[in-house]
Amino acid sequence: MIHIIYLIASVTFILGLKMLSNPKTARNGNLLAAAGMIAAIIATIAFHVGEVDALIYQLIFGAIAIGTVVGWLTAKKIQMTKMPELVSLFNGMGGACAALIGLVEFHHNLGDATSISVILAGMVIGSVSFSGSMIAWAKLNGTIRKAIRIPKYNIFNTVLLIGLFVYGGWITWSETGSEMHLYVLFAAALSYGILFVLPIGGADMPVVISLLNSFTGLAAAFGGFLYGNQVMLTGGILVGSAGTLLTLVMCKAMNRPLFNVVFGAFGGGNSSSESTDSQGSVREVGPSDLAVQLNYSNKVLIVPGYGLAVAQAQHVIKELEQLLESKGVEVAYAIHPVAGRMPGHMNVLLAESNVQYDKLKEMEDVNPEFAQTDVVLVVGANDVVNPAAKTDPASPIFGMPILEVETAKSVVVNKRSMKPGYAGIENQLFFRDKTQMLFGDAKKVLSELVSELKALD
């Protein structure tokens, strides 16, 4: 019986994931997978063979009840802008879960080399996923702002990684039953997760989260192997392989090989790129002048970025869009594949304020349109419009496709300050003649802009 339910659950995972890749069926796909998960959990408890103490049932149901309430409330209450962090956080929880399973199962399986190696693999991957996700979460949350690098971190990390393999192998083959070695390995895996993610810049975080996501899938699959549990195995491997592919797809969208993301990291600016960091003069513009400019434009393209999300300006930007449309100005949004902190982040955010789906234009479609655009309004985006990605081979983001806003008649950039973006590099765009800077919090200045526009009638 339990195997039939596990089979059904596995099928719901596959179908659910398949449906998630199409906008029309996505929501039902998610619910389908959720239903399969509930069935699998109930079946695991209901069809367990053997005596189980009442205390254990109480603990299980207690943990599930508290976990459900906490998870549900967190997921429901979180602001849309914080979603990427939350995905990372939940991913870390799954990794930790896998790591704890390994800790408990270790001494139940002493003497069985296959089981021990599977347990250690699951525990190490789960731990790396957990601590890595926590760092990714802290980075997205702004708790850790800068990429922190210890000298020669690449060599150090690689040595540590090899060390984890060797140590794990030694624990397996030496058949030591010592808990001490288990905990040392656990601690080393946690440290590796931290050191693995720390040097990676914030702009690459989506890729890292996706990668850690597939790690957790792998950890779950090792658990499935250990128990001969089909649903864990299929679910875990499914996420592991789908997650890996998704990671590669994301890398492709940014035109950055995965290897560079993990090992290259964004340099601290090497000498040649620093020399081009000219400090030319910046033209500032106020909301009232900009209102006049926009009022007499035929076509305006808005380039949203993370700044829009941070300022929660998605509603006021919708208001701006409607106001301009009522004045006969053509308005659309140019969405870079990795705008914000995650692919699709801007789409989700703008959808929240009911921006029409067809107004969101993807990079390939919108790039030729900039030439016919009067004003490009860049709201809190930086690296995705940095011309250095096209012109400066020394730039760390060189090769990343960008929105070619420079071809428009004029560019207005809204930022809080002149500070560099997440990649930590200067943006020459801000110093160009056709560029004007509109400093301030996106929500605040856009609201001012809207009221100025209204006053123009």
Added chain:
Amino acid sequence: MNELIQFFTTNKEIIFSVTLMIFVGVEVIGKVPAVLHTPLMSGANAIHGVVIVGAIIVMLNSEADNYLALALGTIAVFLGTLNVVGGFVVTDRMLEMFKKKKN
């Protein structure tokens, strides 16, 4: 070599499903529009919450007086639940937004 073949024979069902699942995973993602990357990642995130099944098995197999195992197991079940429930609810919230724009 013999050991390898023996390993394969004893675990052949698992090895078959793992191999097939890898391809299923790749096929399922196929061509996904960039717009759906975040919800898809979030959905996959919820699915690997299936690791909670392992945590429950740990609990069910523990002795009632092994307090360390029970404590770790309970935490594992709690964290796994967070992963499952939070993961699916967050994904649903993201997708809810996509639906709204069609109206």
